[in-house]
Amino acid sequence: MPALDALVINDLRKVYRNGLEALKGINLIVKEGDFFALLGPNGAGKTTAIGIITSLVNKTSGTISVFGLDIDSHLEAAKACIGVVPQEVNLNIFEKNENILINQAGYYGVPRAEARLRAEKYLKALHLWDRRHDVARNLSGGMKRRLMIARALVNEPRLLILDEPTAGVDIEIRRSMWALLRQLNEAGMTIILTTHYLEEAESLCRNIAIIDDGRIIENDSMSNVVRKLQREVFVLTLREAIGQAPELNGFDVTLRNEHEIEVEVTKEHNLNDLFGALSAGGLSVTSMRTRSNRLEELFMRLVESKNKVAAP
Numbered sequence: 001m002p003a004l005d006a007l008v009i010n011d012l013r014k015v016y017r018n019g020l021e022a023l024k025g026i027n028l029i030v031k032e033g034d035f036f037a038l039l040g041p042n043g044a045g046k047t048t049a050i051g052i053i054t055s056l057v058n059k060t061s062g063t064i065s066v067f068g069l070d071i072d073s074h075l076e077a078a079k080a081c082i083g084v085v086p087q088e089v090n091l092n093i094f095e096k097n098e099n100i101l102i103n104q105a106g107y108y109g110v111p112r113a114e115a116r117l118r119a120e121k122y123l124k125a126l127h128l129w130d131r132r133h134d135v136a137r138n139l140s141g142g143m144k145r146r147l148m149i150a151r152a153l154v155n156e157p158r159l160l161i162l163d164e165p166t167a168g169v170d171i172e173i174r175r176s177m178w179a180l181l182r183q184l185n186e187a188g189m190t191i192i193l194t195t196h197y198l199e200e201a202e203s204l205c206r207n208i209a210i211i212d213d214g215r216i217i218e219n220d221s222m223s224n225v226v227r228k229l230q231r232e233v234f235v236l237t238l239r240e241a242i243g244q245a246p247e248l249n250g251f252d253v254t255l256r257n258e259h260e261i262e263v264e265v266t267k268e269h270n271l272n273d274l275f276g277a278l279s280a281g282g283l284s285v286t287s288m289r290t291r292s293n294r295l296e297e298l299f300m301r302l303v304e305s306k307n308k309v310a311a312p
């Protein structure tokens with residue numbers, strides 16, 4: 001049986017009151033059971049999209065459904081399927097950690113006795129059980145994040161959405177969060193996370209959408225995206241005019257015009273092979289440049305922002 005769609009977004013737009021167009025018509029499908037990354041630089045629109053899916057932000061137009069439930073007509077039922085871990089810490093810092101979870105389960109109609117059991121289960125899973133009587137205020141930053149994850153899990157959501165779950169979290173905690181998220185996904189939970197850590201998306205996610213300036217500029221499997229990043233497209237200007245793309249010893253060649261071809265070169269290729277094939281074909285090259293690749297440019301920006309975050 002084909003997997004259900006956990007999330008379907010159609011032509012979603014958001015214009016904030018100050019006129020800023022944060023989402024310019026995005027379309028996205030996330031299948032049930034997927035581990036999906038929404039990647040993009042700061043300001044791309046990731047948090048806005050998540051805010052709309054979780055009904056914290058009003059959309060300007062477009063439709064969203066969660067497991068087939070339209071959030072406009074079936075808001076409560078759709079919300080019951082979702083657990084969300086926001087980017088900003090939004091805990092009641094004076095409330096006891098255990099109660100934070102029990103009360104959250106209560107909002108979803110989980111009976112008190114069951115809520116207690118779940119609070120225990122998820123506090124233990126997030127290594128916070130020994131802090132159950134403490135208040136959130138006394139937890140470290142990493143513990144607060146873990147508590148927010150536990151809180152998002154108490155209603156046992158089918159779809160877990162995490163907005164930058166490991167931003168500012170040290171590497172050890174990050175790895176233990178990854179292990180937990182993998183476990184939850186293996187147990188069948190659909191997970192969507194936003195991140196600007198490439199390593200995080202690459203290590204966890206099967207599918208990925210890259211959002212930049214309110215638009216989705218890439219939506220593919222993680223392995224395809226990685227492959228695309230490992231190739232470069234060169235534009236070669238030829239001395240002789242040609243009528244069709246030449247055969248070049250297995251290289252992927254496209255004709256741009258009678259004097260220009262584009263050749264795709266992967267990281268394993270050797271440029272000498274390319275020039276050998278060109279000479280063998282009687283073609284002389286008068287100039288060569290790389291075609292700029294939006295995806296690579298974006299990744300460069302992401303890496304830069306990652307370095308900024310990592311800098312002391």
Ligand code: ADP
Pocket residue numbers: 016017018020021022040041042043044045046047048049
């Ligand atoms: P990301 O999560 O990818 O960093 P956001 O969704 O937070 O991006 O922001 C997208 C754009 O919307 C940014 O330009 C941001 O400044 C703007 N924005 C976010 N929230 C508001 C708001 N409440 N009012 C006006 N503009 C906002």
